[in-house]
Amino acid sequence: MALHMDGGSNEKYDETLNQKPGIQIFLQPIAPPAALGLAGFAGSTWITTSHIASCWGNEESPLIFFPFVAMFGGLAQFIAGLFGFKARDTLVTVINIMWGSFWIAIGILYAFVAAGALPPHEVHTHFPELASWFVVLTVFTWSGALAATARDVVLSVCVFSLAIGSTIACCMFAYNGGSGSASDDGLSGGVTMGMKAASYFWMLSALAAWWRVTVYLIEEAYGPNHFITKFFPIFRTAQEKRAPLVIPGLGEPGVKRVAPKMLPV
Numbered sequence: 001m002a003l004h005m006d007g008g009s010n011e012k013y014d015e016t017l018n019q020k021p022g023i024q025i026f027l028q029p030i031a032p033p034a035a036l037g038l039a040g041f042a043g044s045t046w047i048t049t050s051h052i053a054s055c056w057g058n059e060e061s062p063l064i065f066f067p068f069v070a071m072f073g074g075l076a077q078f079i080a081g082l083f084g085f086k087a088r089d090t091l092v093t094v095i096n097i098m099w100g101s102f103w104i105a106i107g108i109l110y111a112f113v114a115a116g117a118l119p120p121h122e123v124h125t126h127f128p129e130l131a132s133w134f135v136v137l138t139v140f141t142w143s144g145a146l147a148a149t150a151r152d153v154v155l156s157v158c159v160f161s162l163a164i165g166s167t168i169a170c171c172m173f174a175y176n177g178g179s180g181s182a183s184d185d186g187l188s189g190g191v192t193m194g195m196k197a198a199s200y201f202w203m204l205s206a207l208a209a210w211w212r213v214t215v216y217l218i219e220e221a222y223g224p225n226h227f228i229t230k231f232f233p234i235f236r237t238a239q240e241k242r243a244p245l246v247i248p249g250l251g252e253p254g255v256k257r258v259a260p261k262m263l264p265v
Helices: 010-018 033-052 061-086 090-114 128-148 153-174 190-222 238-242
Strands: 246-249 252-256
Touching (some): 033 061, 033 090, 033 153, 033 190, 061 090, 090 128, 128 153
Antiparallel strands (some): 246 252
């Protein structure tokens, strides 16, 4: 819109410049997307890493469980991450979209293996291609772990355990050992034991994620002060307790923050 300074139009010009735009904001409350994201992460991570740790199954097992892993741990977690944008939760957005993408990609790879388009690759051996994935996963997971320390102890345990396990796995996949052991890593079970150690950290992360999801469900059902809720402490940090329920945006009105914080009922 162009304003022309004609004679006698100064008053109209000033009125136009000083008018307040009619901005309206419509709040649409949604459930915390972190609940779905953590549930998908916990389920897919527990199934896969318990198999990597040789707790159950055989070489054919991944072809059976990876469709579920790709859907629940991949697609569902990815969708939860997308809703993290709407919930103004950057941690959920980054972590859940990234790990959801990982599980979707792994599911696609196993689909190719099942179709015979790609040969299977043992996870306990040198795997530089997957190591390149884990460089990215590890770096951003450590960033998320640092951010999670502002939320609660259980979430911090979840993301830190995930970061530690991913760091170990990245090193193991990048390690180029020789021959001579069952895992063909040049040492007596070197990569095999390393991957088992990573799996145990991942399993701990999955358990912490399950605990955090349970708290979401219990708090929504009974409120924060119910005696059942007291059985599932998450030890919120002082930073999280002080966090406002309505946060200011950059040049926009405050919007409700979908974070793990409950009001007394």
